[in-house]
Amino acid sequence: MAFPDWTVCLLGVAASICGCFYFYRLLRNPAKISWKKGFVADLMARTEKPLFWIAYSLYTRTKLGYMFYKRQMRKAREKYPNGHSRTEPTIINGIKIIPLPILSDNYSYVIIDTVSNLAVVVDPADPRSVQSCLDEEGATLEAVLCTHRHWDHSGGNTALVRHHSSCRVFGNALDNIPGLTHPVTDKDVIDVGTRLQFRAFYTPGHTVGHMIYLLDGRSFGGPNSLFSGDLLFLSGCGHEYAEDNLLFAAEVEPGNVEREQKLQWVLQRRSQRLCTSPSTLREEKQYNPFLRSHAVDLHQALGLQQNQDEDWTSYRARVLEELRRRKDVYKGR
Numbered sequence: 001m002a003f004p005d006w007t008v009c010l011l012g013v014a015a016s017i018c019g020c021f022y023f024y025r026l027l028r029n030p031a032k033i034s035w036k037k038g039f040v041a042d043l044m045a046r047t048e049k050p051l052f053w054i055a056y057s058l059y060t061r062t063k064l065g066y067m068f069y070k071r072q073m074r075k076a077r078e079k080y081p082n083g084h085s086r087t088e089p090t091i092i093n094g095i096k097i098i099p100l101p102i103l104s105d106n107y108s109y110v111i112i113d114t115v116s117n118l119a120v121v122v123d124p125a126d127p128r129s130v131q132s133c134l135d136e137e138g139a140t141l142e143a144v145l146c147t148h149r150h151w152d153h154s155g156g157n158t159a160l161v162r163h164h165s166s167c168r169v170f171g172n173a174l175d176n177i178p179g180l181t182h183p184v185t186d187k188d189v190i191d192v193g194t195r196l197q198f199r200a201f202y203t204p205g206h207t208v209g210h211m212i213y214l215l216d217g218r219s220f221g222g223p224n225s226l227f228s229g230d231l232l233f234l235s236g237c238g239h240e241y242a243e244d245n246l247l248f249a250a251e252v253e254p255g256n257v258e259r260e261q262k263l264q265w266v267l268q269r270r271s272q273r274l275c276t277s278p279s280t281l282r283e284e285k286q287y288n289p290f291l292r293s294h295a296v297d298l299h300q301a302l303g304l305q306q307n308q309d310e311d312w313t314s315y316r317a318r319v320l321e322e323l324r325r326r327k328d329v330y331k332g333r
């Protein structure tokens with residue numbers, strides 16, 4: 001989820017209010033003034049978290065967030081009438097997976113069993129592009145699999161269900177997903193026809209009810225495919241963030257040869273506006289720093305060392321924490 005323009009404006013207003021309040025408190029208690037310590041850093045530390053949560057709540061819980069998502073969708077349709085990237089479907093034993101470019105950097109995925117013409121869509125942000133894909137393919141929508149409630153993943157649910165009365169909507173009940181008909185929890189199985197079988201996995205973090213979905217390759221004699229929502233991106237942790245993520249990976253693990261090769265491939269693809277999805281988990285483990293908390297090179301680049309009284313799991317959690325902190329302040333190119 002990326003914060004929209006209006007939240008920046010809102011943050012500006014809120015920052016001014018907090019700033020005035022902070023000044024007022026300092027003037028009442030001048031002993032606390034310590035310019036040498038860095039007034040701005042102090043102010044940011046005190047205001048950043050509450051402001052984030054105000055903007056986040058407005059975006060996810062109110063009509064204002066929905067209105068903004070609609071506006072973003074209109075703007076993206078004008079700016080990219082044919083989508084932000086060019087994508088190619090993957091077809092294995094009659095199962096077709098079509099990435100649909102949505103908004104300015106998202107993807108939805110339409111999965112069709114071309115034998116029965118039954119279709120499933122993962123995270124339909126823009127109902128119009130999902131519908132035109134279904135029309136083009138002559139497929140019937142049987143299920144929406146929603147990874148989480150953010151509008152850029154769930155915004156099309158209600159409109160699609162209105163058009164497809166037999167369509168079921170799966171997702172975690174904790175996440176307040178629009179149009180939800182079939183709440184799922186960890187390891188639940190979802191069957192669509194005889195050849196599409198998904199397993200849901202509970203992966204909280206990005207939201208309290210974030211789910212990912214694994215298409216089981218055994219039911220059609222192909223490989224498994226993971227639809228990871230906002231849990232995991234190419235070299236990061238659905239969106240077209242590959243280039244930025246790999247540049248960040250270069251900062252924290254500069255000597256990684258696989259990462260450099262993948263970056264060159266991504267740069268070449270992006271120069272033609274080609275989609276960089278999918279990748280395999282085997283590849284991701286080679287260069288995605290968020291899947292490499294065990295790597296000694298990464299520890300050295302981050303300047304971290306395991307403490308004597310610290311077990312391996314806690315140490316790896318600390319490595320992840322440091323990675324997340326650095327990614328949050330990473331400014332890109």
Ligand SMILES: [Zn+2]
Pocket residue numbers: 001148150153206230
């Ligand atoms: Zn999200």
